[in-house]
Amino acid sequence: MLAMPANPPIAHAPAPQLPHLLIVDDDRDHRLLLGRLFGENGFRVSLAPDGATMLRLFEAAKPDLVILDLMLPDEDGLSLCRRIRAASDVPVIMVSALGRGPHKIAGLDTGADDYIAKPFESGELIARTRAVLRRSRRMLPVEQALPARKSQGRTYCFEGWRVDAARREVHSPEGVLVTLTSGEIDLLLAFAEHPQTILSREHLVELTRHRGGDGQDRSVDILVSRIRRKIERNPRAPRLIKTVRSGGYLFAPTVTLEE
Structure with missing residues (x-):
């Protein structure tokens, strides 16, 4: 007969998986900066420099949210947002150096969940990303659940x-x-x-x-x-x-x- 250990190991529940972001930006420095920013704030991150890479990673990685630059070298963000929205309800935050006005209207009209004009405060971007995830019910595991409405x-x-x-x-x-x-x-x-x-x-x-x-x-x-x-x-x-x-x-x- 095998002797039972005096203090059997305690079974721990698996750690919740962090929300996964797909960041699409053709500016390498800005892309890496965003990746580091979100990585330090409790997110998993995949990075894409263009639309072709984004579409490949979107299928393979199944992200919880896409942060999508409007201006890309191969296919613009509006077209990519339409393609995402035609196939999925994954939230999209569009970012652009072109400002607000008609560009914001066009972004929202293609199905983006939020639009942020560059330059932006890093804290605001994190907060708005979390807000979109909450609204889409892709809740952050590190946050306390709010009382049900x-x-x-x-x-x-x-x-x-x-x-x-x-x-x-x-x-x-x-x-x-x-x-x-x-x-x-x-x-x-x-x-x-x-x-x-x-x-x-x-x-x-x-x-x-x-x-x-x-x-x-x-x-x-x-x-x-x-x-x-x-x-x-x-x-x-x-x-x-x-x-x-x-x-x-x-x-x-x-x-x-x-x-």
Whole structure:
């Protein structure tokens, strides 16, 4: 008979895996700087100098988030973002030296979850990356979980559509899973939680914690346009999300809860 050790070893749970970022930037020094910055702040990092490398690493590494430079030598960030969004809901943060204005609008319109103009503060980039990961439910293991929102265990139903707040999934009346970005789901949940209520852009920014600026920022309008293209029968004549002149938006259908 084998003697049992006096103090058997304690079994430890495996360490949680750090969130994995894919950083795409053609400037070698800047790329390495970002890799070191995120590595020192609790992330795993893969680096790509161009679009071709990004696409290869995206398939192989399965990142949790992509930080994508707008200007690249082979294929621009807007085109690459469209390709990511057509195949995946992995969050994308677009960065650019071209500033805000129309470039930010174009970036958000292609499906990016956030847009940051260069130069930026390293602390802001880290904070906004963590915020996008939280919104996409790719939570950081080093962070304490926040108390669950009242809506997180609910499913909102309207006009045959089902929005599962816990799974962050949207199903059409035909039962088809419709892919929405994290920002789009946040906004659709805000509408579903406040049906038949006029919501200003400022209020929607507050409800979704969307990092887009003040109420004059067009990022809310862009997200609404993207949602309409996915859930409205005729996005040019929307029946579900109505624009209120000088007021914001109103979610028109009756919403029921499926607990």
